Amino acid sequence: GDSVTQMEGPVTLSEEACLTINCTYTATGYPSLFWYVQYPGEGLQLLLKATKADDKGSNKGFEATYRKETTSFHLEKGSVQVSDSAVYFCALSNSGYSTLTFGKGTMLLVSP
Amino acid sequence: GAGVSQTPSNKVTEKGKYVELRCDPISGHTALYWYRQSLGQGPEFLIYFQGTGAADDSGLPNDRFFAVRPEGSVSTLKIQRTERGDSAVYLCYQGAENYGYTFGSGTRLTVV
Numbered sequence: 434g435d436s437v438t439q440m441e442g443p444v445t446l447s448e449e450a451c452l453t454i455n456c457t458y459t460a461t462g463y464p465s466l467f468w469y470v471q472y473p474g475e476g477l478q479l480l481l482k483a484t485k486a487d488d489k490g491s492n493k494g495f496e497a498t499y500r501k502e503t504t505s506f507h508l509e510k511g512s513v514q515v516s517d518s519a520v521y522f523c524a525l526s527n528s529g530y531s532t533l534t535f536g537k538g539t540m541l542l543v544s545p
Numbered sequence: 546g547a548g549v550s551q552t553p554s555n556k557v558t559e560k561g562k563y564v565e566l567r568c569d570p571i572s573g574h575t576a577l578y579w580y581r582q583s584l585g586q587g588p589e590f591l592i593y594f595q596g597t598g599a600a601d602d603s604g605l606p607n608d609r610f611f612a613v614r615p616e617g618s619v620s621t622l623k624i625q626r627t628e629r630g631d632s633a634v635y636l637c638y639q640g641a642e643n644y645g646y647t648f649g650s651g652t653r654l655t656v657v
Contacts (some may be wrong), residue, residue: 437587476636476650476651479645531646535581538587
């Protein structure tokens with residue numbers, strides 16, 4: 434079945450450092466790929482998505498490129514802020530009705 | 546309403562008891578999903594409704610779990626004979642392809 438693997442956390446960075454959170458997937462066909470973010474005490478929010486190979490999703494300074502050849506969708510940000518501290522989930526949708534398969538999540542901690 | 550509302554936000558119950566968790570969705574959107582997020586994990590799919598019927602209930606862990614959506618709007622997830630392993634955050638996810646999908650803030654269920 435479909436699966437998503439993302440790097441284990443926590444990832445600890447200083448403010449203004451570069452961020453990469455790795456995500457790889459296994460799926461049949463051509464899934465859509467997503468990054469969700471969960472800030473402390475809040476619900477899951479869609480951060481960005483890409484629906485086909487070579488698409489780049491971007492939002493709030495984050496970006497991720499759908500790489501079919503490496504089955505990856507790594508999340509990147511050039512300069513993180515303390516307010517980016519959260520848990521980030523990589524996910525895919527590979528059904529006709531948008532059911533999501535999530536990775537286990539990666540906690541990001543950014544210190545001033 | 547403006548978003549997906551879930552009640553109660555927190556529920557503590559004794560092992561063996563019956564619980565009901567409610568999702569009040571965005572009006573007019575026919576697709577509705579339930580997910581379960583255990584501590585330290587990503588959300589896992591439970592069941593998907595298209596209108597009033599359960600189009601896919603393959604994620605329900607066993608026959609103690611059941612969900613209904615009798616009028617195609619509000620949905621109730623029902624858990625019989627609760628076990629400590631059922632403790633998790635139960636999430637409602639709802640929307641439509643052209644409008645996007647939204648997670649509710651969830652119900653945190655604790656079975657003691």
